[in-house]
Amino acid sequence: MQNNSKVPEKIGILIPQFPGQTHIFFWREILELQNLGVNVTLFSTRMPPAGLISHSWSDTAMRRTNYLVDMSVINAALALLRFPWSVLKEDLRREPREFLKDILLSLPAARRLARACKKEGITHVHAHSARRAATIAALAKVIWGVDYSLTLHGPMSDYGPGQGFKWRHARFGTVITRKLRGELREALGGDVPDQLYLQPMGVDTDELARNAPYQPPEAGEPLKLFSCGRLNMVKGHQDLMDAVKLLRDRGIDARLEIAGQDDDGGAGYYAVLAQKIKDLNLEDHVTLLGAIGADMVHQKLLDAHIFVLASWHEPLGVAYMEAMSCAVPTVGTDAGGVPELIEHGVNGILVAPKAPEILADTIENLATDGEKLKALSAAGRDTIVHGFSSHKGAETLIEGLKA
Template sequence: MPQGLRIGYIVPQFPGQTHIFFWREIKALEAMGHEVHVFSTRKPPAKLISHDWAGEAMARTTYLGRVNPIFALSAVAKLTPKGLPKWLLTEPRAFSKDVLISLAAADRLHAAAKRLNLDHIHAHSAARAAFIAALTHHMGGPRYSLTLHGPLSDYGPGQRFKWRDASFATVITQKLMDEVHEQLAGDLPDRLLIRPMGVDTTNLKRAKPYQPPEHGRPIRIFSCARLNVVKGHQDLMSATRQLIDQGVDVRVEIAGEDDHGGTGYRTQLEDHLKKLRLQDHVKLLGAISNVEVKAKLEQAHLFVLASWHEPLGVAYMEAMSMGVPTVGTDAGGVSELIADGSTGYLVEPKNPGQLARTIRSLAGDPDALLRLSSAGRAHIEANFRAELGAEVLVEEINRLRG
């Protein structure tokens, strides 16, 4: 039996409200017999730390800290002689700024990698975490890899530098893979794999069989995503207003918080909710734990997330794993997860009218809801288990060592 690996695992601002996927993958790697040493840039805001596993996660995470000019200057000497001048001369000014911000953290990671004798470092981001992993490698640290979770434009400057010396990379959708090849051709690692994130299907399963809404009773809709305009919560509210005006009794709960801990986009959603007179029908729950999310999914008749753009969507996976009929938008890579009319339904983003019509149609078709419940669960079990990502990571690291 191969010896267990020692893996460095970097996640930005861990553990945030959307980070349960990373925790599942860490646990899957450990169940396979590997050591996982978790690193992060810094802790998330306190109001965004909601999961029941967050305390354990923070206790075992090494936080690499903010920029420190003195440490950054001392770290420059550890870079390979061929590197820094060329990077600074050929990349945009924003790249140089990110180098200076990341150098001290890379120095700390380099020291930790040497102390822990890490075999490999994986950055679950193409932003600063990937910068830190790449700089650590140039200081003489372990080989590294990265995962792209969204459009390259979301992850800052220096993408060619981050990808150029990676041993391999995973990308969560074919749509993003096409973008990577188009924008970074000539600076990509030899091994690029499509590997979506996944969910713990063993834990995320129903305690009781799914039941469609009863005639004359409210339709319970659950949504879960951070509060940001691109998540389309305002469109779900508008669709809810239309349904109520048409005589359809709908109760909506939205879990998630904005990136400022409740003082940001949440205030605009609250104003929208009041304007639509939905206080009795829509509730903003804030950031809730994974245990509470599971309980809400168990109670829901429908899961709805009306994103304007979604690279893939762990929230959809969780709902489908729980056998909750799911409505998403045909935006980003969602169509690579949800087959419209088969494993869920897709509507146009920014179209509350179509969303309302889809919800109304499904609410009146219990057979369709039962079919979606079963098909969605089967699809996630077959293709989006958390263990699959862990298995790919181990296979690729062992291939490098082989």
């Protein structure tokens, strides 16, 4: 496709295992693109496990999504016949064997993507991942000529080998934080596209709002804490539970609810956290809500006195954005890209990761400082409205398509 100032009439958005429990910001961005007049066709690698499908819009999204995983022997054979040896020769020589495996697994899906784009008149695909979705898009480009772009949502180490190949052939790229953008340029040098945009993940600030002012906890009232995030060790939920135990041992009636599920639909880290609740004798005070829909997340945020997510590492953090958009005083960790969102003491509070005692001290101090909580509430909301709306994310993609 020739670069010009006109956005393609039809574009594809490729999201791995869509719709997942953390994919609400993708859906918001898609709706914003449509509001801006862009015709969006959804693609994904495969459907998510049933335990992760919790959103009110999940069924609609799945009906709209073209799933690319194809076990057909014929499709795989025809794709393999187009293996781009000349293009991949140097990458295959430099990269570990895992890269070749990724290419072979991605080829059938790339063929299906290219055929769907040709049939639907789609001239550009944006891969919202730098892992296999990006490999699929890059193969569709070098073999079948489908124009594409991609987004880096986290540290490059999370997205496997072959990054040079994935980024080198892209028309443009987007990155969610300045920190990650610098790391990408340092690691890949000339393989990075000339156009590389900062595209923070965003939220619907009109939907994620309050209908009444935030109110701090009153004397004698239970302290209502809420957390939301995938159930995984790196999200630090276990540290937050330890902090709640410390608070209760100090005589503070802290109550914690955690929304989210593990990647196995409840058969993985959920059980570890459930056992920890029992070990700490917190059955009546800490609740695992599992995967819940956006409407219930919104209500839980409105009910909370403080939002806390104690991640060991967080590229940026949509859960923080949702809480701040709802004007909930927010406590996060000084890790990854979170400081690009939360300015300590101004629009939220940052603590060191893996430090339950410091976390407990921070929550205790906030719980007795109503004026500070109100100030954080207002400043957090203002930060998201002006810098992290889903509308801005959609406009960034359009800017890239016009360049």
